[in-house]
Amino acid sequence: MEKAPTEAEFHAKFKAFYTLQDNEATRLKQVRLWRRLVLEDFARQQQQQQRSQGADAAGPSVLSLDSFPLFTNAKLDRALDAAGRKAVADDLVASGHGQWHDAGKTLYVFVKTPSEWASIIYDFVQQNGLGGTIYTVYELHSGDLTRNTPIQGIEPALCIQALEILENQNKAEVYPSDESLDETGVKFI
Amino acid sequence: MRRNVGVARAVRARKERDAYQGKGAELNRANLEHFQTQMAAFKRELENFAVKHKKQINKDPEFRNKFQNMCSKVGVDPLASNKGFWAEVLGVGSFFYELGVQIIHVCLATRDANGGIIQFEDLLQYLRRIRQRAGRETQQISEEDVQRAIASLEPLGNGLRTVKVGPRQMLVSVPMELSPDHTTVLEAAQTHAGVLSIPVVQRDLGWSQERAARVLDALQAQGMTWVDKQTKDGVPAYEFPSIQLNLM
Structure with missing residues (x-):
């Protein structure tokens, strides 16, 4: 017997889940459950997009605080209050899963954080001996090089954030491009 | 002439007393021996019984409960220990130990x-699901089993307490002391499907x-209830996840 995870139970049945809780410990749990809901939802969206449109279509995942569908539950006649939405967004940013796009209104959501991507990319480079050659971001997210790996389809902006993390760790050199994000180059060390 | 006076009488009286005492001790000894053989026989029978009904003891909670009660009357606790004869005979020594660990896990x-x-x-319900996953679904468990497993965890400190809330039992795994007022409100929450408000409690x-x-x-401070401030009438509702939600 499979059962819905805890966050889905709260989301589907619990009206108080849509009011940001005053009790600090409860509020922390509540925000953590919301984080999981948001990330699961974006992961699902991305998989669907990749399946139906191919890797090239992957654009950045944007969450709008006003209109993110999961924030509203018509069946329960509840919608997450403004303070709750702000708390969820702040938590996403603090945990590395979000970055403000239009401060207070929209943010980019990263199902995997840039540092998680950094280690995925670096492991891939190590396993395939790709050190020393220059690659473009385009090659990483859409090239034959990464076909059938999780890196295929990564958003360019996110990819660059991950590469910058590697650069800070002296594992890569990043060559920014004035033309486009896709043409940013990288050499792994 | 008066007999039975003086030294001779005193001597005879002591002899009689000694004789009675001797006889009494003898009788006592005989009784004890008799009782000991009876106990031994009973224990042997109990063991034979246990071996014979091992399967049913493991499987059937009601049968297990009756067997356990019978055993505790003669000072044997076959299911609680995981050492010695009983564990070898029954292979059930770890039963309550395992159940106890599973209870802590759920909490x-x-x-x-x-x-x-x-x-x-x-x-x-959660325990049954866990046990099903562990391939223990043929071993049914009852509320008595759970009670006994909780009692057997007591030496670890009173981290788990059962509280009677109206007709139902609840298990508390946080240090909070539940006063009669608290349990009364928890009971009210159960009759209202896990949703209360201050006016409802007053009424x-x-x-x-x-x-x-x-x-x-x-x-609320304990995290046992959450507040919904979006009710139609504007009166905050206190919602109890432990009553409303399926959490495992």
């Missing part, structure tokens, strides 16, 4: 969400507004 896994209070019904229990608010706030 920890759901504590975040329910504030550390869980209804026995739910606990049993149901005939309490003052302050008393209702104080108790609900205490349960």
Whole structure:
């Protein structure tokens, strides 16, 4: 017997889940459950997009605080209050899963954080001996090089954030491009 | 002439007393021996019985409970220990140990969400699911089994306490002391499907507004109840995840 995870139970049945809780410990749990809901939802969206449109279509995942569908539950006649939405967004940013796009209104959501991507990319480079050659971001997210790996389809902006993390760790050199994000180059060390 | 006076009488009296005492001790000894052989026979029978019904003891909670009661009358606790003869005979020594660990697991896994209070019904349901996954589904468990397993965890400190809330048992795994007011409100929450408000508590229990608010706030501080401020009538609703949600 499979059962819905805890966050889905709260989301589907619990009206108080849509009011940001005053009790600090409860509020922390509540925000953590919301984080999981948001990330699961974006992961699902991305998989669907990749399946139906191919890797090239992957654009950045944007969450709008006003209109993110999961924030509203018509069946329960509840919608997450403004303070709750702000708390969820702040938590996403603090945990590395979000970055403000239009401060207070929209943010980019990263199902995997840039540092998680950094280690995925670096492991891939190590396993395939790709050190020393220059690659473009385009090659990483859409090239034959990464076909059938999780890196295929990564958003360019996110990819660059991950590469910058590697650069800070002296594992890569990043060559920014004035033309486009896709043409940013990288050499792994 | 008066007989039975003086030294001779005293001597005879002592002899008689000694004789009686001797006889008494003899009788006592015989009784004890008799009783000991009887106990030994009974224990032997109990063991034979246990071996013969091993399968049923392991499988059938009601049968297990009756067997356990019978054993405890003669000072044997076959299911609680995992050493020695009984464990070898029955292979059940670890039964309560395992169940105890599973109970703790359920409490920890759901504590975040329910504030550390869980209804026995739910606990049993989660335990059955866990045991099913562990390939133990043929071993049915009952509320008595769970009670006994909780009791056997007592030496580890009183981290788990059962609380009677109305007709139901709940298991509390947080250090909070539940006062009679708290359990009364928890009981009210159960009759209202896990949703209360200050006016509802006032009306149901005939309490003052302050008393209702104080108790609900205490349960809220413990994480046992959450507040919904989006109700139609604008009166905050206190919602209990331990009653409303399936958390495992």
